[in-house]
Amino acid sequence: MLKVNFYELNTVDDSQLLFAVIMARYEGKWIFVRHKNRSTWEIPGGHREENENINITASRELIEETGAEDFSIVPVSFYSVNTGEAVTFGKLFYADVKSLGELPDYEITEIRLFDNIPESLTYPLIQPYLFKKIEGFCESNRS
Numbered sequence: 001m002l003k004v005n006f007y008e009l010n011t012v013d014d015s016q017l018l019f020a021v022i023m024a025r026y027e028g029k030w031i032f033v034r035h036k037n038r039s040t041w042e043i044p045g046g047h048r049e050e051n052e053n054i055n056i057t058a059s060r061e062l063i064e065e066t067g068a069e070d071f072s073i074v075p076v077s078f079y080s081v082n083t084g085e086a087v088t089f090g091k092l093f094y095a096d097v098k099s100l101g102e103l104p105d106y107e108i109t110e111i112r113l114f115d116n117i118p119e120s121l122t123y124p125l126i127q128p129y130l131f132k133k134i135e136g137f138c139e140s141n142r143s
Contacts, residue, residue, distance in 0.1 A: 042123060065111075072095065077092050
C-alpha cells in the first residue's frame, strides 16, 4: 500500500531529498504537464541532479517543464512516498507564475491550465495528496 507523508521544513536531511515537485498557478489556474511518452497529467517536477541544491532543482524543473519565465516560488513542506519496499523523499513547492514563454523541447509535450486537479493523472496515488497540501497552504496564506 502506497503512503504519502508530509514533514515540516528543515526536518528531513537534505541528502535524502531526491525530488522537487512544484504546484504552480498561472492566471488563477493550476498548471499540469503531459510527458511526451504519456497521455496523463502530472504536477511539474523532477529528479535532483548530483550536487544540485534542491531549491535550484525546483526552479530548473519549473522552467524546463512549463516554460515559466517570471515566477515566485516558495517551499511548502517535505514529503515521502512509502511503496512498502522503499521510502523516497522530496520537497514540495508552490509557485505563482507571472509569465509563460516557449515550452522547452525536453520531455514535456504539453501544458494545460486547470481549475482543479484533473482526473487522468500519471501518479493518482500520490498527486492528489500533494495537491491537497498545496490547497491548504494557499488557504492559510490568503491575505
